[in-house]
Amino acid sequence: MELRQLQYFVKVAKLQHVTKAAEELHVAQSAVSRQIHRLEEELGVRLFMQKGRNVQLTPVGQLFLRRAESLLTDLDRAVMEIHEFLDPEAGEIRLGFPHSLGYHIVPRVVSAFRKLHPHVKFRFRQGMYASLIRDVTEGEVDLAFISPHPEKNDLVTGEIILTEELFAILPDKHPLAQEVAIDLDQLKDESFVLFNPGYSLRSLVWEACLKAGFTPKIGFEGEETDTIRGLVAAGMGVSLLPEMALYQTSAMMPVIVKVRNPHVVRTIGLIRRNGYKLPTVVQMFHEFLLDFFQNEYTSR
Template sequence: MELRQLQYFVKVARKQHVTQAAEELHVAQSAVSRQIHMLEEELGVDLFVQKGRNLHLTSVGHLFLSRVEGILTDLERAVGEIHEFLDPEAGEIRIGFPHSLVINLLPAVVAAFKKNHPNVKFRLRQGTYTSLIRDVSRGEIDLAFISPFPKSHEHVTGEILLTEELYAIIPANHILADYTSIRLEQLKNEPFVMFSEEYTLRTIVMDACQKAGFVPKIEFEGEETDTIRGLVAAGMGVSLLPAMALLESGQTQPVKIRVTDPQVTRTVGLICRKDVKLPLVAEVFRRFLYDYFK
C-alpha cells in the first residue's frame, strides 16, 4: 500500500468524482482510477460504488476514510514539526475563518504577526461555523476564528477574543436614515436581507428579532457580507451586520444605525483541537492573538 494511493483515495472520496479529483491532483484520470483499483484489490473490498456520474463510498469505504484521514493528518503534522525543528520561523500556520472576518480583522492580525515573523507562511481556509469546527476537529487546520464562540464542544477548545456589536443597516433614503439609534421593533414591517441558513449571523439576527417581538419578513438571502450590504444599499431591504463588516467605504453604502433595544452582539473566538499539542509556530501565533486582543 502506497502513500499516493491513500492520497488519491481521500481526494476521490471528497470530490465523489474521479475526473474532478484528477484535476485537483494534477494527474491523469487513468492514473487515479488505476491506483484506486490497486488499493481495492489489495484490501479485497470495494471502497466505492457508482451512482450516476458520481462515486459514493461503501460502508467499509467510510470506515477506511476515517482512518486514512487521521493517518495523513498525522503524517502532515510530523513533516511540519520536522521543518519547524529545523527553523521555527519558516513554518506554516493553517487557519480557518468565516467570511465576515476576512475584510479587516484577518489581514490586520496576519500583517501584525509577520512584522516579527516574516518567513512564516499561512494556509487560509474560509468556512461556515459547522465546517470550521469540523476541520479543526479533524486536524485539517490548526486554528480557526469562529463566531459565535462555542460554549462547549467535545473536540475543540479556545478563548473569546472580542465581543462585537451588530448594527442595523438601511438604505440611505429610508425614513430612519437620520436616526443615531433605533429599537429593533421599528424595522418589523421592513423586508429583510438575510444570510442563508447555514450562517450563524442569520441565527443571531433571527433571535434578536424574536426578542423584539416579531419574525422578520425575509425578501433576499446571501452568503457574503458584501452581498448583504449591497442589496440593502440598493433599497432591497434592511439587515443587521457586525461592525467589522461595515468598515469599507464607497459610493454605494447603506446607513448604519446602533440598535439599543435589544442590543445585538456576537462573540468572536479562536479555537483549536482539544488534547492535541499545536505545532510550535501555530502556538506562537495563538499566544500572539491573545496578547493582540487584550
Template sequence: MELRQLYYFVKVAKREHVTKAAEELHVAQSAVSRQIHQLEEELGAKLFLQKGRNLQLTPVGTLFLKRAEVILADLERAVVEIQEFLDPEKGEVRLGFPHSLGISLIPEVVSAFRKQNPNVNFRFKQGMYPSLIQDVMKGDVDLAFVSPCPETHAHVTGQTVLTEELFAILPTNHPLSQEDSIDLIQLKDEPFVLFSEGYSLRPIVSDACKEAGFEPIIGFEGQETDTIRGLVAAGMGVSLLPEMALQGSGKLQPAKVRVKSPRVTRTIGLIYRSNEKLPLVAKAFQRYLLDFFACVEAKNRL
C-alpha cells in the same frame, strides 16, 4: 529494504555511473555497489544494465525509480514539516474564519504578525460555523475563528476573544437613516435582508428581533456580508451587521445606525483541537492573537 539503499539507487540512476554517484555521496564505490546489489537481491530483479562505461535502467529499474523518488520526496517533506513544527519562527499557520472577518480583521492581524515573523506563511479557509468546527476537528486548520465560541465540545476548545456590537443598516433614504440611534422595534414593519440558514449571524438578528417583540419579515437572504450590505444600500430592506463587516468600498453603501434597545452583540471565539499540541508557529500566532484582542477589549472599555 533500507532508505540508504533507495538513496544510493536514485543517485546511481541519475548519474548512470557508480563511481560518479559514490563521489557525490562521499562514500566508497564498493559501498554503493554493495547496496545496489543487496537491493536487487531483495527485489528479485535487475535494476541496471551495463552500457559501455555507464549504467542503464532496466524497465523494472525505471518503474522502481519513480516510486523511490516519491518515497524520498515524501520523507524530505516530512523532515521539513517536523522542523517547521518545532520552530515558532517558520512554517505555516492554517487559519479558518467566517467571511465577515475576512474583510478587515484577518488581513490586519496577519499583516501585523508577519511584520514580526516574516518567514511564517498562512493558509486560509473560510466557512460557516459547522464547517469551521469540522475543519478544526479533522486537522484541516490549526486555529479557527467562530461565532459564538462553543461552550462545551468533545473535540475542540477555545476562548472568546472579542465581543462586537451589531448596528442597524438602512438605505440612505430611509426615514431613520440620519438618527444617532434607534430602538429595534422601529424596524418591525421593514423587510429584513438576512444571512441564509447555517450562518451564525442569522440567529443573532432573529433573536434580537424577538427580544424586541416582533418576528422579522424576511425579504431577501444572502451568504456574504457584501451581498447583505449591497441589497440594503439598494433599498431592498434593512439588516443588522457587525461594525467590521461594514467597511466596504464602492459607491453603494448603506447608512449605519446604532441600536440602543435591545443592545445586539456577537462574540467571537478562537478555537483549536482539544488535547493536542499546536505546532509552535501556530502557538506563537495564538499568543499574538490573545494579546491583540486583550488590547482591543481594553480600548473598548475606555
C-alpha cells in the same frame, strides 16, 4: 499497505478518473491501476466501480477515503512538525475564519504577525460556523476564528477575543435614517435582508428580532456582507451587521444606526482542537493573537 497506495487511492477518489490521477501524480496509468488493485486485494473489498469513463467510490470506498485522508493529513503534519522543530520560522499555519472576518481582522493580524516572522506561511480556509468547528476537530485547520464563540463543545477549546456591537443598516430614504439610535421593534414591519441559513449572523439577527417581539420578514438572502450592505443601500430592505462589516465604503452604502434595545452583540472566539498540542509555529501565532487582541487591537 504502502503509503504510495493510499496516496494513489486518494488522488483517484478525488478526480474520479485513473488517467487524470496518473497525470497529476506523474506516473504511468498502469502503475496507479496496479497499486489500487493491490490495495483492494489486501483489504478484500472493491473500493471503486466503473461509471462510464470515470470511476466512482463504492460505499466502503467512501468510508476508507475518510480514514485515508486523515492518515495522510496526520503524516503531513508530523513531517511539518519536524521541520518546524528544526526551524519554527519556516513553518505553516492553517487558519480558518468566517467570511465576515475576512476583510478586516484576518489581513490585519496576519500582516502584523508576518512583520515579526516574515517566513511563516499561511493556509486559509473560510467557512460557516458548523464547518469551522468540523475543520478544527478533524485537523483540517490548526486555529479558527469563529462567531459566536462556542459555549459548550467538548471537541474544541478556546477563548473569546472580541465582543462586537451590531448596528441597524437602512436605505438613505428610510424614515428612521436620520435617527441616532432606534429600538429594534421599530423595524418590525420592514422586509429584512439576511444571510442564508447556516450563517451565524442570520441566527443572531433572528434571535434579536424575536427578543424585540417580532419575527422578521425575509425579503432577500445573501452570503456576503457586501451583498447584504448593497441590497439595503439599494432600498431592498433593512438588516443588522457587525461594526467591522461596515468599515468598507463604496458608492452603495446604507445608513448606519445604533440599536439601543435590545443591545445586540456577537462574540468572536479563537478555537483549537481540545487535547491537541499545537505545533511550535502555531503556538507562537496563538500567543501573538491573545496578546494582540488584549493589548493592541482597536476597532479602527
